[in-house]
Amino acid sequence: MxxxxxxxxxxxxxxxxxxxxxxxxxxxxxxxxxxxxxxxxxxxxxxxxxxxxxxxxxxxxxxxxxxxxxxxxxxxxxxxxxxxxxxxxxxxxxxxxxxxxxxxxxxxxxxxxxxxxxxxxxxxxxxNLRDKPIRVFDLELDPASHRVTLDDHAVDMGPTEYRLLNFFMTHPEKVFSRDHIQDQVWGANVYLEERTVDVHIGRLRKALTSASGPGINYAGLIQTVRGAGYRFSTRPD
Amino acid sequence: MxxxxxxxxxxxxxxxxxxxxxxxxxxxxxxxxxxxxxxxxxxxxxxxxxxxxxxxxxxxxxxxxxxxxxxxxxxxxxxxxxxxxxxxxxxxxxxxxxxxxxxxxxxxxxxxxxxxxxxxxxxxxxxNLRDKPIRVFDLELDPASHRVTLDDHAVDMGPTEYRLLNFFMTHPEKVFSRDHIQDQVWGANVYLEERTVDVHIGRLRKALTSASGPGINYAGLIQTVRGAGYRFSTRPD
DNA sequence: GCTAATATGTCATGAAAATGTAACATTTCA
DNA sequence: TGAAATGTTACATTTTCATGACATATTAGC
CATH class of the missing domain: 3.40.50.2300 (Response regulator)
Structure with a gap:
């Protein structure tokens, strides 16, 4: 299973x-x-x-x-x-x-x-709450089917990247420190290198990029906030 | 911090x-x-x-x-x-x-x-307790998203300038000496040249200027008080 | 149960951004 | 006018990030 x-x-x-x-x-x-x-x-x-x-x-x-x-x-x-x-x-x-x-x-x-x-x-x-797909422009995350689609095409990503994206999409427009992201995505008190978050952010961005068409690059939604962490935002950086 | x-x-x-x-x-x-x-x-x-x-x-x-x-x-x-x-x-x-x-x-x-x-x-x-956005005219600093906007356009600045602006906006209409600003923005027991504060004030002003439209120049909110320090004020200098 | 395919976490490296300082320019005011 | 105060610029250094490579762990398929 x-x-x-x-x-x-x-x-x-x-x-x-x-x-x-x-x-x-x-x-x-x-x-x-x-x-x-x-x-x-x-x-x-x-x-x-x-x-x-x-x-x-x-x-x-x-x-x-x-x-x-x-x-x-x-x-x-x-x-x-x-x-x-x-x-x-x-x-x-x-x-x-x-x-x-x-x-x-x-x-x-x-x-x-x-x-x-x-x-x-x-x-x-x-x-109830979580089963509703979350949509931002043409990016949709559907918890029910556990699937991410962009322009109706499946976006290929690992489980961790899925959880990461899910967390971001349910908490838009807010910065989160790497520690905070670890708490939410990996569980508290899981000792990882801070850089590990960066790596998975990178993987998520890459997944979004290679699924994005010639228009917007959806990786841009995941913004680096220097000295603070990361943010999922629909507004330009 | x-x-x-x-x-x-x-x-x-x-x-x-x-x-x-x-x-x-x-x-x-x-x-x-x-x-x-x-x-x-x-x-x-x-x-x-x-x-x-x-x-x-x-x-x-x-x-x-x-x-x-x-x-x-x-x-x-x-x-x-x-x-x-x-x-x-x-x-x-x-x-x-x-x-x-x-x-x-x-x-x-x-x-x-x-x-x-x-x-x-x-x-x-x-x-959990995150501060609410602080707004002065069309200048808004939102701690939750860690973002400064002017007329809904993002204002680009470094982390230190962000902290500086945050300090000023939460303590308006008061003069602060360079020493005091250092304590608040850089933390106590950090020694810096006094000029350093000036430089960052300059950088903050520049950031606000290049984000300001043709109307008010928001850099004017950060006022020099000769012989005393700096002040964030909505009233003309 | 075993192997191949995936996924994960860490590290090393290079690039980019931020920082503090000194030097120099400009303004202010007695 | 000129000394003090402040503004500005350039730059060396430090900090922070992104990313490819790799070893390990996990999972899926047989």
Missing amino acids: TNEQTILIVDDEAAIRDMIGIALDTAGFSSMTAETALEAHVNIVDRRPDLVLLDWMLPGGSGIELARRLKREELTADIPIIMLTAKTSEDNKVQGLDVGVDDYVTKPFSPRELVARIKAVLRRSTG | TNEQTILIVDDEAAIRDMIGIALDTAGFSSMTAETALEAHVNIVDRRPDLVLLDWMLPGGSGIELARRLKREELTADIPIIMLTAKTSEDNKVQGLDVGVDDYVTKPFSPRELVARIKAVLRRSTG
Whole structure:
């Protein structure tokens, strides 16, 4: 399978983590685990999973705290969260929904149900906002098909360049430092040389250039801001 | 950069404090230290560091206590904390300290990793608030896109001229001596010839002039105050 | 499981831009 | 007018970027 989606399982009980892990594996997801809210937070920031399964009843009640925090911080706000909770009380649901959690699954649950919910949430969250193609002039990036087209011709680029372009197109007209770009495109705390960003910028530009017709060169949309970083802008440099 | 960020190192071992201090210094941070939780708390309240590196194995387990307290008190809740932990073997205890710490680093760690994580956390916690564009007549400086426009046309200038203009536009109608300008634009403890400021003022004026249309010359906004320094003012000289 | 094809990250190098300084020109004002 | 203050220019040096080459890692296809 091309792009396996990664789910982070946050639960203090090993048995539950294992059970869910197997279920996800069977369903074609890749998974990682965390026992504590702190560990989870670090994992999320560092590796940017596609979805988080979060046990409500983490020791210290920190599950809710974590959810609130994730939704508050810009870097992680768009990662969908499904709460795992033992209780069925309305209170909890209301409280959690306030936090901006995407769905609930109450224990005990069947693996089948869990997987169904995960797929639903992923469909929804990647379906609503991000699934809409982003277009700038004749350059279109379509997350649904994971494809970039220029004048209706496919633009050939590597996965990293795709993510890079996606990030830029969703954050136009702003400068980003190389560090910031690394956070967003590679995940925080991935130690790369700063120049690596330059190289991938170069590759992205080249891809756009060789796909551009005789008119505008779309590589010009990706602008170097000396001493500051890079910027995606439709306005001349 | 103008304002050096300050990191508070809280550890009872002098060797570790020194090692970290040197690493931070090399990375361009300024640092201060505390040996005990009490001392740390006083320092934090008094001097408001930009980030706290906190050893959670402080004598008496007071490291955790301090973290919890800092995150509970409104005055200090927004100061990011990175925990320094010995090992993950103590998972039971670790669970108890999910108090909203921003990241943790396990000893032994490389200075490089530590600095990278510090930067990542600082970026996360402060990166969000970006300033709004500042506009004077048709001259606009937009920090978000790191761009200066005049009548919607980009004004080309070097990084230093950008910082200079940014400083002036955020402090209009006031004279500043060359020394003061140096402190603000180049940073304190940087020694330059006084003439250097003049040169950059000149470059900034030239940039504004060549971007100005036939109407007003925007270079006139940057006024020489003989014997005193320079001033950014919308009123005629 | 193995191999070929892709993709990735790092480095070295050269080019371009930015910077600080000194020298010289010009303006200001007593 | 002339000394002090400021403006301007040229240039050597430093910093920052772009890019091709390469070694490694990952993926896809068989």
